[in-house]
Structure formats: structure tokens, C-alpha cells
Amino acid sequence: MKSMFDALVKNERHQELLDKASRIAQEARKHIQQTDEDANFSPETLKVIKSEGYPSLPVEKEGLSLYEFLLIQEKIAEGDGSVALSIGWHVGVMMELSLDSLWEPHAFERLAKEVREEQKVVNRAATEPATGSPTRGGIPETKAVRDGNQYVVIGRKSFTSMADHLDYYIVSAYVEDLDQVGWFLIDRHQPGLKVEHTWDTLGMRGTGSHDLVLENVELNVEDLVEVKGDKKASPKGWLLHIPACYLGIAVAARNDAIAFAQSFQPNSLDTTISEVPHIQEKIGQMEWKLMQAHSYLYSVAKQWDEEPERRDEISADLAAVKLAVTNTANEVVDLAMRIAGGRGLSKQNAFEKYYRDVRAGLHNPPMDDAVISMLAKRAMEK
Incomplete structure (x- = not known):
């Protein structure tokens, strides 16, 4: 293969x-x-x-x-x-x-x-139940209150990937005395910090993205390491790790689908199903879609690396790549499931997990609707 x-x-x-x-x-x-x-x-x-x-x-x-x-x-x-x-x-x-x-x-x-x-x-802990994704602009309900040379932080963060295993959390909070959103670097052993095992999702279960709970966590002023708006926001090329991840899931599904097609021979056929025209068509569609996704993702990454002076200009491409690749990954996994047929639904095979996991990419930032709206506005600029 x-x-x-x-x-x-x-x-x-x-x-x-x-x-x-x-x-x-x-x-x-x-x-x-x-x-x-x-x-x-x-x-x-x-x-x-x-x-x-x-x-x-x-x-x-x-x-x-x-x-x-x-x-x-x-x-x-x-x-x-x-x-x-x-x-x-x-x-x-x-x-x-x-x-x-x-x-x-x-x-x-x-x-x-x-x-x-x-x-x-380390990981950022930014998402909250009430605000949803931080990319939507919600103000954290987690609060940091100044008390002399300390801050007292109270709140709850959701979707904290690897919550049980992080050495540091970078936690967003509304800093009352500054009237700004700030970020605190917090050691995992800080008193008042605990992880609640709330992660119960359909896919990407192995991320262990449990809730991080902060109950009167006392921090030094120096632990406030970042204040929103202090620095000009720049395009976040590193966020392309999200579509790369879901593309990897799709490639794994492609590999398993081809291996299955080349090894499965029902007694109604003289050959494996890899010789059946509609199976070959699905494999060809997977290849075509993956070729496009790889070309788009890595060409933008190469441009990011080789032309740093143009990074502001390609910010729209960063968002569009995520939309294109994660949706393509879902399409490829669906094709793999169709090749596997009913066996793809069994826990004995990896296909059903690929199917569950790849769906999560649609809900990682930036969201499809936000990207489409941004592209439409850019197209209509005078």
C-alpha cells in the first residue's frame, strides 16, 4: 500500500x-x-x-x-x-x-x-460552559480579584485537554481591577485547583478533556502572564495542527479500508472486493480527496514558513484550510465506512472510532460558519 x-x-x-x-x-x-x-x-x-x-x-x-x-x-x-x-x-x-x-x-x-x-x-484552559468557544468572543465567567500582592481566582473551565496530566494550566479570567481578560500561569499542584472527570463525549474521548475547577486559587501578581489586547493579535498558523490531526485520522481510515478491501473475499466472488468496480471507485475518491487536502494544507504551511512577511495576508487561508481539510476528512472516513459495510459499525474494527473521532473536527475552531462569513465579506471588499 x-x-x-x-x-x-x-x-x-x-x-x-x-x-x-x-x-x-x-x-x-x-x-x-x-x-x-x-x-x-x-x-x-x-x-x-x-x-x-x-x-x-x-x-x-x-x-x-x-x-x-x-x-x-x-x-x-x-x-x-x-x-x-x-x-x-x-x-x-x-x-x-x-x-x-x-x-x-x-x-x-x-x-x-x-x-x-x-x-x-502545558495547555490553555479557556472554554467555559456559558461562553462556549473563546473564539466567539465571550467574556470568561472565571474571575480574578486583586487582594494586595495576590489574585484570587474562582471559576470552571471545560474542554481542558489532558487535564489530568498537564504540568501547567494557562487559565483565562476576567481581571476585575484591570477590567480586562487576562491569562494566569498556574502550577498543577496549586491549592484550590482540581480536575472533575466530566468528559463524556462521542468522539476524541482519549483527550481526557475534563473540567478544571478553580476554588479560591491564590496566585502571585507575577502569575498574571498575559493581558488581552497588550499585544497585536497575529495570525495563528499553529492552529493548523487541528486539520492535520483530522487528516491523519482520515489517512488511517483510508489505510484500513484498502487493507480490508484487499483481504475480504465473500463466497459470492472469485476475488477480494478490491476488484469490484464500486469499491475501486470509492478508493479512488478517497485518494483524490486526500491529495487535494494534503496539497492545500502543506502548501499554506510552506508559504507560512518561507514568507513570514506575508503572514497577515494568508490569515484567510489558515481558516479556509481548516474548513476544507476537516470536511474532507469526514468525507474520506465516510467512504471508508462504506467500503467496510456493516462491519465498519462493529467495535471489533477501528472504523467506527474513526467515524466518531473525525466528527469532532467540525467543532474545533474556527467554526465553518465563521469561516464562510469571513470569506464572503473579504470577497465583497472594495
Whole structure:
């Protein structure tokens, strides 16, 4: 079976990174059944992620290009999309902080040093039950109240991927004395912080995206590391880790569908179903759709890396890529399910999990309606 990665690997470093991702994917695959049942992230997989030095890649001397990031993410997602999406948030956040200089240098370097030396893992905790996705502009109900040289933070965050396993949380809150939204860097061991196991979704269960509860968490003023509006918002190329993840799920479904078609021979046929015209048509459609998705995703990533001066101009492409690739991934998985037939619905096969997991991409930011509206407005600009 021809690998979808052959055309994407351009040099020796790409291959080394792909090998690293393959080892993570292999470990993740061992724990899929358990993490899907428990709705939690695998600590064994996290150990391999850290032993491979993946958390520190964006803050090492060599850095990590967007193209390389997507390549690794897609490969890990072939093993388990939940693992790719979860660790992708950490890597993406570190890339953003490093590139956009959102924090004071000493605050960022303190975190980066721990990531480099101890492979510590961090994620933003921004979503709340009442506000929905933070990309919609809702003000956090989580509040930070100044008390002398401290802040007291009270609130609840949902969709906190890898909640049980993060070393730090970057928590958004409404900072009353500043009348602004701010972000606090909070150590996982801080008193008043706890994780409630609320994650009970159809797909991407292995992300363990439980609720983070803050009950009178006392923080130093220096823990307020970022205030919204202090820095000009820049396009977030790193968010392309989201479509890369769902594309990896689609590739895994494609691989399994081809393997199934080449091995399954009902007693009504003299050959495997891979020789049946309508099965070949579905395989061809999967290839065509995946070729388009790969071309669009990685060409935009390459442009981001090679033409940094034009990043503001390609912000619309970043959003459009997410819309195009995640929807294509859903279409590919649907085709794979049609090839597998009724067997694809069985828990004995991976197809039903691909089907559940890939749906989640439609609900990661930016949302389809927001992208379509943005593109329409841009098209009508004079």
C-alpha cells in the first residue's frame, strides 16, 4: 500500500521527525481501547512523548517549522487522533508564545526552561460552559480579584485537554481591577485547583478533556502572564495542527479500508472486493480527496514558513484550510465506512472510532460558519 507521506518528506530532518512521530503513534495505538473506554489520556503514551523530546521541539535551538509540526501531528493522528490533538495544543501554545512574544521574556523563559529540561506539558484552559468557544468572543465567567500582592481566582473551565496530566494550566479570567481578560500561569499542584472527570463525549474521548475547577486559587501578581489586547493579535498558523490531526485520522481510515478491501473475499466472488468496480471507485475518491487536502494544507504551511512577511495576508487561508481539510476528512472516513459495510459499525474494527473521532473536527475552531462569513465579506471588499 502506498504511503500518503512519501511526497511530504523532503529531507533527512523530516524523516527523523516522522520516525519520532511513528514511535509515538505506535505506543498510542496500544492504548486506544482503554483510553476510549475510560475517556482519559494514556500516561504510558505521555511517557513516550516525553522520552522522544516532543514537548520541547518548539523551544529547542533548531526550532520547529509549521510544515514539520503538521507532518508530525498527522503521523501521530494515524495512531490515535486523541493523542495528536492533545499534545498538539501544547506544542502549538509553545510555538505561539515563542513567536508572538505575548509574555514578558523572563516569564516565558522560565516556562521554556522547564519544557526543555523536564519536558513539562502545558495547555490553555479557556472554554467555559456559558461562553462556549473563546473564539466567539465571550467574556470568561472565571474571575480574578486583586487582594494586595495576590489574585484570587474562582471559576470552571471545560474542554481542558489532558487535564489530568498537564504540568501547567494557562487559565483565562476576567481581571476585575484591570477590567480586562487576562491569562494566569498556574502550577498543577496549586491549592484550590482540581480536575472533575466530566468528559463524556462521542468522539476524541482519549483527550481526557475534563473540567478544571478553580476554588479560591491564590496566585502571585507575577502569575498574571498575559493581558488581552497588550499585544497585536497575529495570525495563528499553529492552529493548523487541528486539520492535520483530522487528516491523519482520515489517512488511517483510508489505510484500513484498502487493507480490508484487499483481504475480504465473500463466497459470492472469485476475488477480494478490491476488484469490484464500486469499491475501486470509492478508493479512488478517497485518494483524490486526500491529495487535494494534503496539497492545500502543506502548501499554506510552506508559504507560512518561507514568507513570514506575508503572514497577515494568508490569515484567510489558515481558516479556509481548516474548513476544507476537516470536511474532507469526514468525507474520506465516510467512504471508508462504506467500503467496510456493516462491519465498519462493529467495535471489533477501528472504523467506527474513526467515524466518531473525525466528527469532532467540525467543532474545533474556527467554526465553518465563521469561516464562510469571513470569506464572503473579504470577497465583497472594495
